[in-house]
Amino acid sequence: MMSTFEQPTKLAAPIEAPAPAPHVSGIFHDLEALKIQQHEAGLAGSTEVLTRIPVRKPQRDEYFRVRPGDEFTTVLYEDRTARVNYFITPAMLPLLRAVSNVSVVTLVPFITRQKMLGIFPLKLATDAIGDNGWQTTAMAAAQLAKTKWVRMQADMALSGYRIFSAEGQLSEPEWPDTPFNELLDIAFKDHVISSQDHPVLNRIMGRI
Template sequence: MTTTQPKTPPSNGQTSDLLNTTSLTAASILDLRLDPSQLALTQGMPVLVDVQVGKPPRGQYWRLRVGDDFRASYNLLDAGKIGGEGMHLITPQIAALVPDQVRAYELRLGATQFGTPFFLPVPLPSPEGRSNRWHMSLAAGATLAEENWIRIAADLRAGAYTVIKAGGNLGDPRWPSETFDELLTVAFRGSVIDSKEHPLIRQLLGEI
């Protein structure tokens, strides 16, 4: 019976073929050093391709930007309530076809503690002036978030949001460089309802 002996590394100062494929000297390593002035070119520039419309993830603290340039009111349809996904901008003409599914919101520009921008939709009172504790507590939290880092949690017993202020100093918010309108364009790309042929409208009208 023959036994196979394990291969031993090359001796007499020889190296394996794997090690011979790359030979780096101190000088050649220095040649690979990046020039700081070229880092922006080699790393590229990030492009913002998604902006959330809604409340930030649970557990994250956030701020809202102050000023009329960073808030605006729109009619929105919440597709999540009818088996769809996300908030949709809707034109007044189409909103009139399904008034029970459309609500006016004030969109507030915000940023999380990690610098992620988002739009907080704060429900506005109905034409009759009706609101509820969920909406009022969210609006109160939005006002507090103009000067403080906060997060919110749903209190089902109270039927309202609990607002929690950050216990430490999270620093100043990192606001996006894009304008409000540029961010809106990204947030609602593919989510504008301007025709009664839109699948969500046809669903609500009982056509499909």
Template structure:
């Protein structure tokens, strides 16, 4: 009869070896590599995406924004141009956010109108952004209620690993090539029916 190793013997003899082979959660830092910030999405999170928002008000960016709904794109508009096309733009706050894979993105929350109110969708998104400052959440649209349902993660998930940059850097990457500084911008010309 051959000498056989039992599962318990195998586990005991290799458990130390296996532990030494396990990568730490932040293995990229141990390899001497640094993730570069090359893409920052702008908009709202996907319905299956857990996210956090940054707790600091310094990681928000109020701006005038133009939305091209057909292309699902957002543009920043300089104030002088925004005054000329006020019916096409809206004031919003961009909030720094991060998902479970440590991908930074910007959540756009429209500001209240001149009467101090905003629609129920924008209000519930603003509430979700506030809640995400301390908890991992995801949101899904609830059409009958006219807003978002907020779901908290059930597990005690680790704190997010924010990129080492400020809100200006996130906005610069997120709106690369999407800043409207003139009425001659092709998007403005198209929306005004000039081209």
């Protein structure tokens, strides 16, 4: 007879052998051995060489900043078919004004969150074209963009742009060291009307 103080013997649970670790046999079996330093990848100390700078307003989904202190007021001819802005030299301005519409603009450099650098042509009111909501709201957005990340969205009912400020604590833009006049030289490369035999003038005046 079993004593009241005796407990039945419990059978020990069987010990399960650990599952074998998966065997990685490819080149990526040891990532630490494949890591490279920035200087080995050619990244350290590299600087982008600017070869193209678009002349346009920021797109509706682009948050952008404007570089303070850089602005230049001039006259542009906008080829709306090709979506290209041409810089007009002072000597050619009377002729262009006589045969086509031109725009008085203030050019300012802008940069997006994707580090795309551009030139924003802010249209100004003239004797021929009065002030309107599109001009004033674009100018307000460019002014605010000197200190904050903003984006512009066209609103036909408003007859202007709605301006939105980024809600996050975004880092400051990284501007290139390139002077403003050199940025303009890159932006308008091959897009300067400086002579009467320029292809744009030949087309406007029906020579070709």
